[in-house]
Amino acid sequence: MPLKQKLCTAVLMLGTLQMTPLFAESLQLNSQVAADESRLLGIFKQLHANPELSMQEFATAALIAKELKASGYEVQTGINKTGVVGVLKNGPGPVIMFRADMDALPLKEESGLPYASSKTGTTLDGVQSGIAHACGHDAHVTWLIGVAKVMAEQKANWSGTLVLLAQPAEEAYNGAEGMVSDGLYAKVPKPSVIFAAHTNPVWPAGAVGLGQGRRLAGADGMNVIIKGVGGHGSTPHASKDPIVMAAQAILAYQTIVSRRIDQTEPVVLTVGAIDAGTVGNIIPDSATLRLSIRWYSRAARDQIIAMVKQMTDAIAVGNGMPSERMPVYESTSTITPVINDDGLVAQVRPALAVALGKENVYPGLPMLMGSEDFQMLGEPIEGVKILHMEVGVAKPEVVSGFLQQGSTPAYMNHHPKFQVELPAIAAGVKANSAVLLELLKKAP
Ligand SMILES: [Zn+2]
Numbered sequence: 001m002p003l004k005q006k007l008c009t010a011v012l013m014l015g016t017l018q019m020t021p022l023f024a025e026s027l028q029l030n031s032q033v034a035a036d037e038s039r040l041l042g043i044f045k046q047l048h049a050n051p052e053l054s055m056q057e058f059a060t061a062a063l064i065a066k067e068l069k070a071s072g073y074e075v076q077t078g079i080n081k082t083g084v085v086g087v088l089k090n091g092p093g094p095v096i097m098f099r100a101d102m103d104a105l106p107l108k109e110e111s112g113l114p115y116a117s118s119k120t121g122t123t124l125d126g127v128q129s130g131i132a133h134a135c136g137h138d139a140h141v142t143w144l145i146g147v148a149k150v151m152a153e154q155k156a157n158w159s160g161t162l163v164l165l166a167q168p169a170e171e172a173y174n175g176a177e178g179m180v181s182d183g184l185y186a187k188v189p190k191p192s193v194i195f196a197a198h199t200n201p202v203w204p205a206g207a208v209g210l211g212q213g214r215r216l217a218g219a220d221g222m223n224v225i226i227k228g229v230g231g232h233g234s235t236p237h238a239s240k241d242p243i244v245m246a247a248q249a250i251l252a253y254q255t256i257v258s259r260r261i262d263q264t265e266p267v268v269l270t271v272g273a274i275d276a277g278t279v280g281n282i283i284p285d286s287a288t289l290r291l292s293i294r295w296y297s298r299a300a301r302d303q304i305i306a307m308v309k310q311m312t313d314a315i316a317v318g319n320g321m322p323s324e325r326m327p328v329y330e331s332t333s334t335i336t337p338v339i340n341d342d343g344l345v346a347q348v349r350p351a352l353a354v355a356l357g358k359e360n361v362y363p364g365l366p367m368l369m370g371s372e373d374f375q376m377l378g379e380p381i382e383g384v385k386i387l388h389m390e391v392g393v394a395k396p397e398v399v400s401g402f403l404q405q406g407s408t409p410a411y412m413n414h415h416p417k418f419q420v421e422l423p424a425i426a427a428g429v430k431a432n433s434a435v436l437l438e439l440l441k442k443a444p
């Protein structure tokens with residue numbers, strides 16, 4: 001054997017000796033995902049063109065159930081109306097749950113894509129609108145389907161139980177909790193880790209952001225119903241005007257976050273809607289304020305709610321309302337914050353670096369006041385660990401502008417022109433599979 005050839009053989013052998021299991025899996029992952037990419041892009045475009053509103057995700061759920069069954073999963077459907085779970089048992093080890101959300105937004109799409117949605121529909125609240133996948137949940141569903149196939153094909157490389165879950169109504173912040181209260185854990189084993197990934201146009205397609213600790217805020221929806229005494233618009237002295245009381249309450253609330261909550265606590269209090277009255281010459285009988293409260297500390301959340309009640313009650317008393325006509329407070333939703341387990345973040349980062357390239361694993365965005373509801377799947381499970389990953393979906397040039405100049409990308413989630421770049425489909429399957437392979441790796 002000539003010297004050059006000998007050297008080449010030696011280098012190749014050295015390469016084989018140094019090839020870690022992680023690296024070998026990632027080689028397999030690359031070819032598996034590449035082989036499946038055109039099928040996955042077809043599924044993504046079909047989902048994108050046919051979005052479904054919260055709690056109406058029937059065709060999406062049927063597609064997921066069909067694909068998970070085809071990949072060999074034990075599938076159950078109809079959990080909280082449209083929720084789907086697929087379980088793959090593969091020997092001893094942990095139970096890991098990977099979640100995708102299925103719902104689209106009541107929004108007219110303006111992306112101009114050839115597979116853009118022209119669908120219209122009616123929300124459960126009766127609002128008629130266009131429907132668009134402007135939050136990228138179509139990509140989440142496609143990733144779930146891609147991951148299902150990868151993990152089934154890679155069974156020799158992991159051990160444990162994989163639970164794939166597709167939930168309804170993330171945008172309403174109650175789809176995950178609804179699956180739990182509809183008996184989810186009578187149907188699937190309780191996981192020790194719940195993992196979810198979300199499209200993020202801050203990172204380029206092919207990259208991910210993975211941050212430690214506080215990621216997304218807890219959120220409470222609250223209605224404040226201020227009662228008055230209705231009457232003719234020309235005789236306010238003979239009535240008690242709930243619109244004036246609502247205006248006083250809105251201004252009073254502005255001092256809760258700015259003057260009364262510890263300034264080191266990240267909190268938000270927004271009055272996003274007022275429902276009151278019909279015409280100018282009638283003083284209505286009541287006014288309803290719709291509030292959104294965001295928080296990380298439960299104590300701060302409880303304080304804000306108590307202060308809203310304290311201030312609104314005081315305004316009602318100050319306006320002469322009798323005790324039987326005091327304001328009424330309704331909680332419309334409540335979800336906990338998303339707080340990543342730092343140990344899991346450190347554990348999966350090397351696997352992501354191998355799968356995507358080290359330069360494509362970003363440290364994750366700073367803590368946000370936006371919210372998510374997948375962690376509610378873990379509410380009944382003591383000690384459950386949460387992992388949330390940002391998956392890039394932007395054009396690289398958009399991202400370089402953001403990273404260099406600190407500007408936000410052109411079209412964030414929920415914008416009518418929000419868009420998932422197509423390379424993000426295969427990259428997302430790869431990244432999510434790499435995380436799951438790491439979490440389910442065989443004990444050495
Ligand atoms: Zn959204």
Ligand SMILES: [Zn+2]
Pocket residue numbers: 135136137170198413
């Ligand atoms: Zn979303």
